[in-house]
Amino acid sequence: MLSNRCVRLSTFRKASHSYQHVARAAFSSTSPCQSYDDTIGNLKIGKDTRVIFQGFTGRQATANAQESIAWGTKIVGGVRPGKSGEHLGLPVLPTVKAAMDELKPDATGIYVAAHQAVGAIEEAIEAEIPLIVVVAEHIPLHDMLRVHSILKTQSKSRLVGANAPGIISSIGHCRIGFQPLPCFLEGHVGVVAKSGTLSYETVGGLTRAGVGQSLVISVGGDVIAGTDFVDALKLFENDDETQGIIMCGELGGRAEEEAAAWIKDYHKRTKDPKPIAALIGGIHARPRTVMGHAGAWSAPGESSAAQKYKILEDAGVTMVNHPAKFGNVMKGLLANSGRLVDTPQKSAASQSRGFHTLRRLPRSSPTSTQSQQRRGLHLRADQATALLAKSGFTVTPSPSTPISESRLLSMTVDRSARSPCIIASPTANPDTIYQRSRHFPFDYRNGPTQSEMSAILAHAELDAVPPAVKAQAANLILKLFDLFKAEEGVALTVNVAVSPSGDGIEIFNPDFSFDDAAFRSTKRHPELHAMRDLSVEDPVEVSAEQHGIVYWKLSTPDDKSANVGTLVNGAGLAMNTVDALADLGGKAANFLDTGGKATSETVKQSFELILQDPRVKVIFVNIFGGLTLGDMIARGVVLAFKELNMPVPVVVRIRGTNEKEGQKIIAESGLDLFAFDDFEDAARKVMELAEKGMKG
Known part of the structure; x- marks a missing residue:
């Protein structure tokens, strides 16, 4: 049974962990009970933080633990379900509860696969471990919604992640992550x-x-x-x-x-x-x-x-x-x-020069006005219509109401409330949705309450309609939630209008997305995911997915100014590479994230994908060597360049671990490769080569 006892963080382990105590005291409360928000102080890790690993004896956890211990992290043991013993000279316990009782940890790092991660998180919450760090990617969204519904009921455990490299104290030499x-x-x-x-x-x-x-x-x-x-x-x-x-x-x-x-x-x-x-x-x-x-x-x-x-x-x-x-x-x-x-x-002084500090305003970008973004499985309109029909709703193919007079309802996730929500707008006009839409979060386990439903309908201006129309709208919201929960949706969006007769509602423009992680990690909902229509997707983008690479074309084929191919490890850095390149006057033809696996094979596969776009006149490789070493990346670039007999020049910027070695390998390759340390220098060389390629 999960404990809901109210505790004062200022008294938590104060005798033995003074480093954390200072921060936790700042979040203590005189109120009789605390909530999840009051666990923020648990993030204050340091030299005295006692850390365990769940999945301790696995290959990745072992390598990570050895490195972290050598750096100074106080790892005190770990957990292997059902097993006891010793690993790396430290105790291994069969359950998290046993580890909590015996080892008294302040934090746990969860190093298990996505399909096992939620069970590991729940076990850590039940054992009341103060800080839980989850590095796994592709944990199903609805599993995490369930986890957050549990976290809200307690005041002992704080979660970092999932899909996160973790948390690290440079001062305290405490790393929980990679x-x-x-x-x-x-x-x-x-x-x-x-x-x-x-x-x-x-x-x-x-x-x-x-x-x-x-x-x-x-x-x-x-x-x-x-x-x-x-x-x-x-x-x-x-x-x-x-x-x-x-x-x-x-x-x-x-x-x-x-x-x-x-x-x-x-x-x-x-x-x-x-x-x-x-x-x-x-x-x-x-x-x-x-x-x-x-x-x-x-x-x-x-x-x-x-x-x-x-x-x-x-x-x-x-x-x-x-x-x-x-x-x-x-x-x-x-x-x-x-x-x-x-x-x-x-x-x-031994470090290379940094960037100029001039701030640049970004170019204007359109407001997000689409009914939802594409994530995982995105159904065609006719497929979404069929799902609504099973719930008893008919979609109107040609609505009689103008889009400006219809409402928008989207069953999705409120990220701040960490719960499902309805986004409602009294208009579906894309020019005004941003100003008029509002989030209505509710409990994942029980769905919207009567008062929450009333607030949703009022904001959508569906509260003053005839009772039968109001009842239909309320029923639609409940059915959208049922579908969202049963099939693990990400965003289920519809436009709604009062029918011309005034006795019902019209539903149109259904736009449905479902969580692909639920299928990929746990093989749930195979019938739903079998509905994916690859014929409407770009074959190059589909091919990239099969290699574990995220590749998107960024502009239409007739936009010849988009002539720079990009290859980056990590989604955030890949987005930023496209943005920063644009600020300097360049234009990327694609977004490509190797997924943190910038090996020689993924580099070669990435080059092959990028070269299928005839607009590309130069390729910009921007890699931060973390787990993957800079010199290994450089060798992969050189090998791929030779094997593919590259028809365009490649500019390579390698930073991070072994960056100097990697830059030297590129510079001394004798190939049409250009090594840089500074982003702006590299980007300007990219634009110079792209312009030369356009003229040639």
Whole structure:
């Protein structure tokens, strides 16, 4: 049975873990009971944090544990279901509860496959482990909705992830995740990011500028995250070790807007606020497309990435367009604020030069007005119509009501509430949905209450219609939720209007998406996913998917100005590469995320995909070597270049682990390859070669 006991975080393990106690005390409450929000202090990890691993004896967990222990992380043991013993000289327990009782951990890192992860999370919550870090990708969305419905009932455990590289304290040498350790430097800048690769680039840029980090939290790129930007900002505000703050956001959800509102309030109530800088990825993302991360898509009425950029800037945040700029920017902000500026452990003079600190406003990007973004399985309109028919609803192929006079209802996910919601708008006019739509979250287990239903109908201006019409609209919402839950939907969107006769509703423009992770990770709903129509999809994009690569064309074939092929490891960095290239006057023909697996084989496959676009005159490889070493990546590029007899030049920027070795391999290859360290230098070379290719 899960415990719902109310506890004071300020008294939690205070005798043996003083490092965490300071932060947790800042979130203690005099109220008789606490909630999930009061577990924010559990994020404050450090040298005294006791860590266990679930899936401890697995290959990846073993390698990660060895590296983390050598760095200084206090790993005290782990769990292997049903087994006891010893591993790496540390105890192995058969259950998380046994590990909690015997080892007294402050945190657990869950290193199991996606289909096992939810059970592991629930076991950790039941054992009341204070911090739970989940790195697995492709955990089904509805499994996580169930997890969050549990988390809301307790006040002991805080979740980071899923689909996140984890959390790391540079000061305390505590790593729970798989961040590349050579990039980190002890210091006083806190970082929170959706994207793992953007967080690595950010940390690398800070370290190169001689600016160390206090705590780096990667919240993950899934639709809903256990910890969000505002949670991290609250922690950083109360953390004396953190003197400056950096955020890396992207399109999708409202977390960045909520962070901007929090920052505005923080500036009003604080005499000497800590400086904050931020970046937003996905400004030039392809509309109606999931950009690599499961959560990188916008629901109806949500802000575009460009709008988020402006909202944060208006809140007083210093904005940059590439993570390598954060180093010099934050150094300047800290100096101007009179706050502590780090003295690096090693001279920054040995590091290559950073970026210019000039901030550039992004080019305008259209507001997200489509009924939903494409994620996983996206049904054709006739297939969505058939599903509605099974629930007793008829779709009108040619509605009598103009779109401007119809309503929009979307059964989807409220990422902030970490629950399902209905997005309602009294108009489906794409020009005004952003201003008039509103989220109505409700409990995943029970569906919308009567009062919540009344609020939805009132906002959609369906409360004053005849009783029969109102009843039909309410029934439609309930049936959409039933379908959403039963078939594991992501977004089920319809337009609704009162019929001309006034005695019912018309339903039209159904737009349905379902979670592909539910099928890929657990093989649920095979009949539904068998409905996928590959004939309407781009064959090159489908081929990329079969290789585990995310590849999207970014413009129509007749747009010859899109002549740069991009190859990047990591969705966040891939989005940012497209954006930053555009700011310098270039135009990418594609988005390509190798998925963090930039091996020689994936590089070759990626080149083959990119070269199928005849517009491409040059390929820009932008890789941050984390788990994959820079020299190994460089050898893969050289091998692929030779095997494919590349018809276009390739510009390679390698940063991160073994970056110098990788750059040397490229420079000395004798091939039509160009090695760079600085992004802007590399991008300008890309544009020079693209222009030359167009003339040739």
